[in-house]
Amino acid sequence: MKTLIYKYCFNASDSGDIKFAKSLILIISICCSFCGLVWSGIYYFFFGFGLTTLLPLIFVVIVISSIFISHFTSNYKILVYAQLACITWVPAFIQWSLGSIHVSGFVIAWCFLGPIGALLFLNEKDAKIWMVMFILILGITSIGVPTFSMDGLKVTENARTIFYLMNIGVPSSVIFSATAYFMKDLIKQKERNFSLLQITNEKNKEIEKSLKREKELGTLKTNFVSMVSHEFRTPLTTINANSDIILRYSDELSRDDINKRLEKIKSEVLDMTVMLEDILIIGKSDAQKLDFNPVSLDIVSLIKDIIAEYQLSEPKSRTIIFNVSTPIIMIPADKKWIKHIVNNLLSNAIKYSGEDQQIEISIKKEPTGISFSFKDYGVGISKEDIAMLFEPFYRGENVGEISGTGLGLVILQKALNLHKGKIEVESEIGKGSNFRVTLPAV
16 A cells, blocks of 8 residues: 555655645545445345446446556546546435435435545635535435436345445545544644744744844944054054154153153053954954963962052052952962953053042952952943943943053953853942952862
């Protein structure tokens, strides 16, 4: 059976729906043909060879022939129409051969497979036509027509019982089986469609993610160009001005004046180098190539050394309050990245607060690690800006002319990620900011 069905699906390019329809009509045709042979045998047993016995055989011959014709012509609709015509009219002729519905055992029930089949294999419009045909046959049968043979007189009570069982049970079984097969395929199609929908949704998410990434890259490029044009222009102008003065007036300038200008050039070059290094760090972190070499480190000593370096260059009016819970706190950390974190937080606290405003630094030993915070009483940060602080090249709206690249906190966040640490920000416009970093002990 399976081999025949597979061979009958003669076109490899057929869709799943077409292959299903071909398989289903072939199965129904074979089942009905088998029933036709059984019916012919039963009629022969009760009536001998005559018109009633011959009609099921005619059905079988027409349907079986249509199977082969439709296969070799690659047109399965031939079998559809042949099956529908035979299943509609052959039972009607058998009905009229035997006489009344009661005598025939309701053989006319087979005719209802016509509109059902049209609904499955054709369309709703054609199904309505076959339904009208079925109603017409019912009407003719109920009004009464001259019987085509005298076989009805030979029907016994036992024969009538068998006819009723066959004529009601078998068509109902065929309808049930076809519907079950059809519903099973519908369920499979639904599952396939759901699977395709999931794949489509995943692809859409990937496309949305790619579009979002492209948009972010476009924003980054715009911000990068803006940052470079602003932050590099000032040091380049300073370098150019000082070098031009040295070249033009070297004979008139004192050695101390020349040295001061050279130191200024060196300082500006150093600032540009730091900016370029920050940009390179961002690029490396995107490529997951950041070095991370943790060692046992005294965080208190390291922060004290960094504060001491800053105090040498800061105005004496600047007050830095340092609070520590324990003189020595050892943690596994990468010294380079910890220095970057501390330098960034301290330089920001100094940069965004006035010379006469104090800065508070505290270090605490926690049960699971350590925490250190940098609190200033400067310009502060709005809630909207806090949400964007760790985006590349982003700077708060209230920073004014204060220089900066918008990369420091981004790199700080990446350094914390390497240490599996976190940062919390509390701030209010005009009242200052507090950055609290937490690092695990292991």
